[in-house]
Amino acid sequence: MGTADTYLHTSATMGDHVVEVEAEGIDCGTTTVKGTLGQADAVECFAVEVGDNEVKADECFDVEVYITDKNGNRLPKWESFVEITLSDTEKYIDSTDLREEIIFNNGHSVKGKLNNNAEAKAIITVCGCDDLGELDVVCRSDTLEDDDFALDVINSDPDCIDVAVDENDPCNPYRTVRTSVLDTCGNKLIDQECAEGGWASSCMELSASCGTLNELDSTEKVCADLRNTGEADPAIWDLSECGCGTFSITVDDEPDCCLLENGQTLPICEPLEVNLVGPVDRTDFTVQPEASNQEDFYVSERTEIILEQYDECDQLYVCEDGTVDIKLEGEDCVDTSIQVDSPLELEGKEICGIEKDTPLYKVVIENCAEPDKDGLMPAWTDLPEKDDIVVDKLAFKYSGDSSDTICIYEETEEVVGFDSTDKSWGCRQLNSGDRVFYDSVHDVYLIELNNRIGKRKLNEYDIQRMGGAIIRPGDTKDFYFVLQSGQTICETKDIDYEYYQDYNSPDFIEWDNGAHVRDTIEGSEGYTRRNDDYDADDAPGPYDVVPDPYHWYAVTPDYGFGDRVLHNLGFVKGVARAVFRDLVSENVKIYVDSVEQGSVNFNPQPATQVVAINHGDLSEEEICDSNNKDCRPAMACEGEGYDINLQITDGFQNHVGLDNTKIQLESCLMYPRIVEVGEVELEIWNRLKIRESSNPKDVCFDMDKFEKAVEMEVKQKLGWNSLFTQLLLESDEFQKLVNDLYKSKDVKFVDAATDEYGHDVVYTDSNGQATFRVESDDSSLFGIRSYNTGFRIFTIPVGLDADFFDVIF
Structure with a gap:
């Protein structure tokens, strides 16, 4: 037999296949070839019955999933998971018919096992509304080759006419109105053709409840482009003549044969309503927190003022952010009408400098309230009461240099006019930063007056209330602004008084939106920083923040005083807010742009302490003598005494009428601060480590401790081995002098009762007040410079905090 080339025509599918054999054109007959299934190679998936790969936006469709070998034959069994995304x-x-189905990824993915049959497969049903565009489906399983396909999402059936505005700004009277036809999934209709050919369009007529459309009349016909944009040309809705309120647009669809059959029309999707805010018609005023009686608060309680602006339609005015001034008015009565300007004119003079303190300005501050001390005896007093004015700082403009030194004096009226013997409240170099502040925004200096008394409690409120000059009701004080002598002055210097700052006043402590505090009673246009909101770390604020002068506190923002006017308090979205408090029990009127809006009563808090209203402290600078009883502490000669007023108060020294409160009276002799031996000063308080902040009873005299302190001071300052030292300490004369001066010294309480334990006591009346007199028949302590000392008087109430004060006889 010969050989020849042969050709076999076969198939890649499974089963028996008849193969024709042909050799060089000679038909050699047929043979049978059996096709077998190959290994799993790929995942196959496709959309079922989706023509032209298009699906409507609201249409559901099925995805069938198979596993095939490399020749595309579908496997009858597959136990690994498949995943469709x-x-x-x-x-x-x-839904799916997968075995062990798990749907995840917010419904966008599913995994499970195929159903084994002649062909292992599963059907996944996809539903929901979609945006126009293209969606993708990916199918995968183990390491097999993935499969994917994409479908075009086209409009579903027309559903409604959408009318909307670009930005629904309630403050804008001009709105851009856009109109479109939406399908059942909210997509704008595009690519719409008419059955007879050509692109479809849809027209409708708009009607506005107020205003004009396209500046024509109250109606306007618009047609939506259903080929490209899906919407009509925009219309301008002019509401400028509509005032305020809620306005609407309705729509009437004209039948469109291209979209709906039998002349059907489309409804509006949602009615279009817009709000227009009109001009401010009123400002509503409320005070928070609201209580059963909103007008009553406790002193120191945060009181929030809320202002809301409304138009005449009762809509909150959320448009332009306006401003208002808010003023708080307590019960002070002040008159500063008497002022004298006395500039120093040196220009053109040959000699520069001044030889004596020279006043440049005088202001008289009068407390014009009725003098009334609630029945208490008038006495020298240190702590302010409700009707008192407490001048803490004086503000002024100055034409000279910031390196100049200005002093504040109070006229004592011992001589006519200014005299260097008048009471000094301190001298400040203006650029020193030592209790002098500069408001660079308004070119104003503020000088803080010295403290009235030296005793300091570790309490920010007590510390601040001890500063400044008290002006009682019915009284006046004359303050001089003085150019200190010894300075080289060659030109005219002038001071103009601006205002003062007061502790005994309502005080703004917090506000929003860029307001400024104006500290003034007499209506000055000078605005200042907040006067007592100190901050140790110089935190940034609307102005430079003054470091806390009371160094044992890091921050003291809560006890500012006297910030009574907020200027340019801003509204944001129709609302303005400010917070104030008052530490004085009084009625506070609230003015908004000079119109009284309401008032708030601040009532005393519950009783916490007894206060000896007329008390003072030893002064290191002034030692009293028989010719000078005005220094502090006040002094009485033999047979004289002190009438003491006690008052039950809250924590802010407001009077509380706590009746029949028992107050125990105690006294002790005090250590002298300094003992003079010749030219040597023995510092007894320092040796005993007594400080102003020490326990008040640490000053009470103990002979053994005193003698030890004297001995240690003498040995240190006169020499440890000095013969003089030894003779002095051991001499009978020294011992006798010490004993005569300090042994068995005491005071007696007049008008006091004695309780069952033998204690001197007094009881308060219905006003929470009590009085007693303290006397001494021994004046041996009086007028001896080297052994200046006194008595400390303690007033100890039952269940309340005690007080103490010092006297000398």
Whole structure:
């Protein structure tokens, strides 16, 4: 037999296949070839019955999934998981017939096992509304080759006419109105053709409840472009003549044969309503927190003022952010009408400098309230009461240099006019930063007056209330602004008084939106920083923040005083807010742009302490003598005494009428601060480590401790081995002098009762007040410079905090 080339025509599918054999054109007959299934190679998936790869936006469709070998033959069994994922779509997997099905990824993915049969397969149903565009489906399993396909999402059936505005700004009277036809999934209709050919369009007529459209009349016909944009040309809705309120647009669809059959019309999707805010018609005023009686608060309680602006339609005015001034008015009565300007004119003079303190300005501050001390005896007093004015700082403009030194004096009226013997409240170099502040925004200096008394409690409120000059009701004080002598002055210097700052006043402590505090009673246009909101770390604020002068506190923002006017308090979205408090029990009127809006009563808090209203402290600078009883502490000669007023108060020294409170009276002799031996000063308080902040009873005299302190001071300052030292300490004369001066010294309490334990006591009346007199028949302590000392008087109430004060006889 010969050989020849042969050709076999076969198939890649499974089963028996008849193969024709042909050799060089000679038909050699047929043979049978059996096709077998190959190994799993790929995942196969496709959309079922979706023509032109298009699906409507609201249409559901099925995805069939198979596993094939490399020749595309579908396997009858597959036990590994398959996973189907949708992407770029809002549609979701609604259901499947997978075994061990798990739907995840917000319904966009599912995994499970195929159903084994002649062909292992599963059907996944996808539903939901979608945006126009293209969605993708990816199918995968183990290491097999993935499969994917994409479908075009086209409009579903027309559903309604959408009328909307670009930005629904309630403050804008001009709105851009856009109209479109939406399908059942909210997509704008595009690519719409008429059955007879050509692109479809849809027209409708708009009607506005107020205003004009396209500046024509109250109606306007618009037609939506259903080929490209899906919407009509925009219309301008002019509401400028409509005032305020809620306005609407309705729509009438004209039948469109291209979209709906039998002349049907489309409804509006949602009615279009817009709000227009009109001009401010009123400002509502409320005070928070609201209580059963909103007008009553406790002193120191945070009181929040809320202002809300409304138009005449009762809509909150959320448009332009306006401003208001808010003023708080307590019960002070002040008159500063008497002022004298006395500039120093040196220009053109040959000699520069001044030889004596020279006043440049005088202001008289009068407390014009009725003098009334609630029945208490008038006496020298240190702590302010409700009707008192407490001048803490004086503000002024100055034409000279910031390196100049200005002093504040109070006229004592011992001589006519200014005299260097008048009471000094301190001298400040203006650029020193030592209790002098500069408001660079308004070119104003503020000088803080010295403290009235030296005793300091570790309490920010008590510390601040001890500063400044008290002006009682019915009284006046004359303050001089003085150019200190010894300075080189060659030109005219002038001071103009601006205002003062007061502790005994309502005080703004917090506000929003860029307001400024104006500290003034007499209506000056000078605005200042907040006067007592100190901050140790110089935190940034609307102005430079003054470091806390009371160094044992890091921050003291809560006890500012006297900030009574907020200027340019801003509204944001129709609301303005400010917070104030008052530490004085009084009625506070609230003015908004000079119109009284309401008032708030601040009532005393519950009783916490007894206060000896007329008390003072030893002064290191002034030692009293028989010719000078005006220094502090006040002094009485033999047979004289002190009438003491006690008052039950809250924590802010407001009077509380706590009746029949028992107050125990105690006294002790005090250590002298300094003992003079010749030219040597023995510092007894320092040796005993007594400080102003020490326990008040640490000053009470103990002979053994005193003698030890004297001995240690003498040995240190006169020499440890000095013969003089030894003779002095051991001499009978020294011992006798010490004993005569300090042994068995005491005071007696007049008008006091004695309780069952033998204690001197007094009881308060219905006003929470009590009085007693303290006397001494021994004046041996009086007028001896080297042994200046006194008695400390303690007033100890039952269940309340005690007080103490010092006297000398």
